[in-house]
Each structure stands twice: as C-alpha cells, then as structure tokens.
Amino acid sequence: MACSLSTTLVSNSLHLNRTTNQCRLLVHPTLSLNQNLPIYSKNLPKLLTTQYHETTARFASSAAGVESSVLSEDTTSSLDSVKVFDLKGNEIPISDLWKDRKAVVAFARHFGCVLCRKRADYLVSKKDIMDASGVALVLIGPGSIDQAKSFAEQSKFQGEIYADPTHSSYEALQFVSGVLTTFTPNAGLKIIQLYMEGYRQDWKLSFEKDTVSRGGWKQGGIIVAGPGKNNILYLHKDKEAGDDPEIEDILKACCS
DSSP: OOOOOOOOOSSSEEEEEEOSSOEEEEEESSOOHHHHHHHHGGGHHHHHTOOOOHHHHHHOSOSSOEEESOOOHHHHHHHTTOEEEOTTOOEEEGGGGTTTSEEEEEEOSOTTOHHHHHHHHHHHTTHHHHHHTTEEEEEEESSOHHHHHHHHHHHOOSSEEEEOTTOHHHHHTTOOBSGGGTSOHHHHHHHHHHHHHTOOOOHHHHTSHHIIIIITTBOOEEEEEOSSTTOEEEEEEOSSTTOOOOHHHHHHHHHO
16 A cells, blocks of 8 residues: 655644555644554554655655764854853853763753654663763753753663753754754654653653744754864764664764
8 A cells, every 4th residue: 555644733742544545644633642552553664664755855855864074164163152051050161071082962852852862762772882982972952951950860861961051052063943854754653653662752841932932843963072172073963853863873983
C-alpha cells in the first residue's frame, strides 16, 4: 500500500489516521497521544520505513544535518560574546567549556522537548568512550536556570548542563528555527516511537511563555570543540526536530 504523510497544525496532540490508500499524520484537536498509541503501534514499523513522497520535501529540505569542520570567522567572533549559566547560576563564557579541553556539546530545542531527552540518552550511551578519551559531555538549552535544573532532575543526564536564557549561542551558530522545521512527518513519527519507549514531553516546561515565544520553534545541533576556544572540529545543525546525526560521526570527531 502506498503511504503518504501530511501534517495539520491544529493542537499539540498527534493522531494517526489511516484511510484506504493513505496513512496521514495529523495533529488532532481532541485525542491525546497516549489514547492513540495502542491503536497504531502495530503499524509503526511500516510507517517508519516508508519512503515519503514530495509532501515531505515541503516540510524539510533534508533529514540529514549539515556537518562542517570549520566555523566562519564571523561565527567564532559571535561566540566570543556568548555567556551561558551553570546550574548554580554562575555565568560562563561558552568558549570556556572547550578552551582547555575537548568537548561534545549538544544544543537542545528546549528543556521540555521529548526528542532532546532521547538525544541526551543517545549521547550518554557513549559517555564511557568519551571519558576514556578525556572528552567532556555538555548539554545547553535555550531557557532559564530553573528549566535547566528541571531537565537535570528529570533526565538524570550524566554530563554538564548549562542554560542560555538569551538564546545567544543559537543565534551565533545560526541554528534553524520555524514551525515548518518543527512539525514534520519524521519528527511526528519519532515522537510516537519515543512515547512507546517510555519517553515523555514536559508540557509544563514546553508551554512556559519564553519557550513558546522563542525556544519552541528553534532547532539545535551538536558540536565537537577544543582544546582552544576557536577550535571547532565538528558541527551538525539540525534541519528538523529530532534530526540526530550518526553517533559514529561524533565519536570520530571527538575520540579517534
């Protein structure tokens, strides 16, 4: 059966609607995700392996991120002025995170994001390799220190966590942003899969005013940097929500 995907922006709950010849990914105004998972879980493997038609291209130009071994001088100059905050409220120049060491730095969409919780676990699963190579694991989120603390308590992330209340690191690195990079067929299917695995979105954090007005549509990325504040070895910019790079590429950049 041919299967095409489309997304309707109505509310924040997902509903999978199957018709005779189409599988449509809809944002349903009344049904919750938990209500629909038992119904559609048996069809998920087929959906995850479906080759999307041209509808997908209108939501995101590519599911793969953009990797680069060098940042432009303008970008590194912009990073020089960026400050982030640790969980104790200490202000730290972002480049200090890798100035004297090598670090894998993940940038979350926002601290309530279910996809970002999966990314955190995805990176922590290889932390033993990073530790053996003397590489730090860091996560930065666009939000407040209190939001960062909530994320730390909920995720049990085993690396360092920092807050970027002004979103200045995201602007310096020119991460993409927008509704059409957030609500994509790929992202929707990943969210369903993550809920089946037991992950949950923190809706309280997700709907805080600053997240909704600024961080909610912003995508993140991953860099490998240091030692040396301008020594950026690897850059992945998410092109859509949940656009995780291959872990082998990260390990090659940080630990080979």
